Amino acid sequence: MTRFELEQQPRWVLPAVDEFYPALLKAGIRLSRCHDLTLAEGLLLAHEGRHGTHRNPGAAWARLHNQIEPPDKPPPARDAQPALFELDERFFTLDQLAEVYAEQQRRIMATAHPDRMRLLVASESAGALAAAEMSHHGLPWSEDVHRELLSSMLGPKPAPGARPLKLAELADRIIEAFDGRSLNPDSPPSVVKAFARDGIDIPSTRAWVLREIDHPAVEPLLEYKELARMWTAHGWSWLESWVHDGRFRPEYVVGGVVSGRWATRGGAALQLPKALRTAVRALPGWSLVVADAAQLEPRVLAALSADQRLAEFSADVDLYAGLAKDTFDGDRAKAKIAMLSAMYGGTSGGAGPLLALLRKRFPKAVGHVEQAAQAGELGRMVRSRLGRTSPLPSERWRTLMERTEGSEEDMRKSRQAARDWGRFTRNFVVQASAADWALVLLVVLRRRLADLAPKAEIVFYQHDEFMVHCPTETAPLVTAELAASATEATHLVFGSTEVQFPLETSTVDTYADAK
Structure with missing residues (x-):
């Protein structure tokens, strides 16, 4: 064979x-x-x-x-x-x-x-x-670095069923902040009830909700939540289950998300916390070449819509900076809000006027996603550049759309459901097309690297980010092949578009240094 x-x-x-x-x-x-x-x-x-x-x-x-x-x-x-x-x-x-x-x-x-x-x-x-x-x-992984990180963040490895020392100390501080009343900081209902007893009503224990509260329990609670996520998602048990012989071997699910993005079957490889990236380390004599596509989705929208004006800004790595200078008086934050509003359908927080300005300046680009939104509001399917297709809305959604009369609240729910599905299809055409481009880049890179000697290994892929583990002397060649793969992928997916898709690439010993 x-x-x-x-x-x-x-x-x-x-x-x-x-x-x-x-x-x-x-x-x-x-x-x-x-x-x-x-x-x-x-x-x-x-x-x-x-x-x-x-x-x-x-x-x-x-x-x-x-x-x-x-x-x-x-x-x-x-x-x-x-x-x-x-x-x-x-x-x-x-x-x-x-x-x-x-x-x-x-x-x-x-x-x-x-x-x-x-x-x-x-x-x-x-x-x-x-x-x-x-x-x-497998992704090269230093178990020693991982254990040292856990010890520094959480304290010594706890006995089975016990909290790590740092979490136990924070739990005591949280209880003290509630005047010693018993509660379980791992239980959102328990925390919500504790705040209610102090006269503070909150809908959830999400971090952004807690930050709006003036209460002595907020600071230890936020720290507890962050450390608890590390302990449960990537703690000692995770390390023993997923890392063997210096390699983390996640199980990828190709096209696991409806937009075409990948998922994983256990291991949470696509949700590695930044603190843990220091454990991803190249072998001695080897390097990690890490590349990610700069502001991929706005460039995809420019290519999809054939908006020549927007394409002109794609030559710069920071597309938003050029867009800001041209349209938003140099305010990069406004340029980003306007573009994200176009792609995701947001109009709150002052986004509406910014989107209107973007629509006036780039009618083809904004019109492309607005047509997709209109198709969604009518219950139709939309497709990515290569033909990946959005699902049809549910029967419950269609029942809501068939209402022609009812209370004002009923009609409001119908209009809201239509807008929500329109926002989904608006973003689907961009996000799924971005997934098309990234996937084609991955497989082109795989083909190109197959001819390298000694072999370079693709060890990680996430949405618009690619990582290759290779002998250090091969790293410049890998960098060149990444750039060539991006160019080839752009031609295969979008034909003769003038939109450019630059990669930000770095050669490092540890993943943490790539960011």
């Missing part, structure tokens, strides 16, 4: 990459290309307005023959050891796999932009290969 892969470089058709590829990697076999039938089916079903339909190849074959669809399998168990090419017992023959593949190719060609959908399916499948490889390689 290895010889065939190297000599022929075929596009393998796999029922599901996450089920089959980890075993191949353990056997030392790397695939360059594939077609993931499950991921492709999910993209095509969504494109056809059938979100939530079973995506597995067995279900796809059953639909072709009007048979009962088998449900989707649960995700592979962690550290599972699947046999190579062992077909799901609910799936029957290789001929049926081939039949599903052929039908998917027909459906791709039937879309309005088959070239874009083909690129999306190929990228999603190659992204699944990259995800499995990132889990296989």
Whole structure:
């Protein structure tokens, strides 16, 4: 198989990459290309307005023959050891796999932009290969640094069932601030009741709510919440569960978010607190090359809308600074608020007049997202640049929209529901298209790095951020390949656009130094 892969470089058709590829990697076999039938089916079903339909190849074959669809399998168990090419017992023959593949190719060609959908399916499948490889390689992690950080923040490792020393001390301070009345700082209802007893009504214990309160318990509560998150999400138990032999191996879920962004199945790899980034450390003689796309979503909007005026500001790394100088009297904060309001639909806090000014100056860009918002308010689907499709609103939403009479409160709820869904579709076209671009960059980078010697490993990917672990002498070449990958991804996704997508890249020993 290895010889065939190297000599022929075929596009393998796999029922599901996450089920089959980890075993191949353990056997030392790397695939360059594939077609993931499950991921492709999910993209095509969504494109056809059938979100939530079973995506597995067995279900796809059953639909072709009007048979009962088998449900989707649960995700592979962690550290599972699947046999190579062992077909799901609910799936029957290789001929049926081939039949599903052929039908998917027909459906791709039937879309309005088959070239874009083909690129999306190929990228999603190659992204699944990259995800499995990132889990296989693992993120280089210093367990000693992690333990030292926990000790400095929380105190010594506590006994099972006990709070760390620092949290216990903060809990005592919180109770003291409430005149010694017993409460559980880990329980929001308990904290809300404690404030109520002191004559302060709060809707929740969210940090921004607490900061508005003048009470001696606020300071220790905020500190307690921050440290408790570290303890529960990335404490000693997390370290023992997820880091082995100096590597953190998260389980990525490709396209785990409806916009196309990835998620993780345990490990919280995409929510690493800044304090913990110091534990991500390159091996001796190696470096981390970390790159992130500067202000990706505004650039994506410029490319989607073909707004030439907005495209002119994309040459600068700080797009907002140029926008501020041109339109907002040099006030960068106003420029950012206006752009975010356009993409997310916000009008509060003085955003309305700023958005109006942006609309006047860049009508094509603002008009593009406003058309998406209008489609959402009418209950229609919208699509990313490559064809990833937003879900349809719920039946409850449609029931609200069908109201033609009722109380003023009922009609207000209907209007609000329409606006809320419009805000979702407004942002979907931008965020999902940004996910398209980032995914294509990832798979292009994977292909380019495959030819490097010694090998450079992609070890982390998050929305618009990429991390490569490589020998230090290879870092300049990796940096150049990242820039070239961004250029190639831009051409593949947006064609001959004049919008530029610069990467901010740094070569560091620890992830914390990249920020």
